[in-house]
Amino acid sequence: MKKYISIGVNELDTYLDYTILSIMAIYILHSTPSEIGILGACFAIPFLVASGLFGKLFDNGNILKWRMLLFFINGIVMLFYL
Numbered sequence: 001m002k003k004y005i006s007i008g009v010n011e012l013d014t015y016l017d018y019t020i021l022s023i024m025a026i027y028i029l030h031s032t033p034s035e036i037g038i039l040g041a042c043f044a045i046p047f048l049v050a051s052g053l054f055g056k057l058f059d060n061g062n063i064l065k066w067r068m069l070l071f072f073i074n075g076i077v078m079l080f081y082l
Helices: 002-027 033-049 051-060 064-081
Strands: none
Touching: 002 033, 002 064, 033 064
8 A cells, every 4th residue: 555655656746847837938938838838748758668567566566766766857858848
C-alpha cells in the first residue's frame, strides 16, 4: 500500500511541476496556447514512450533520479522553445 501511495504522490508532484512551469510560461514569458501545449507534451511524451521502463522503475521504487532528469530535460526544452 505504501508503494502505491508513493506513486500517487509522485504523480501529483509531476502535475504540480507542470502547473508551476505553465504559470511561469504564461505570465513571465507571455506564451501562446500552442506553446503551453508543447510544454505539456514535454511532460507527457517521455512517460508515453518509456511507459514499460517507468513501470519497472516504479515497482522498484527507483524513480527520483529519472524524474529529476526528465524535469531537467523539460526545463531545457522549454527555454529553447519559448
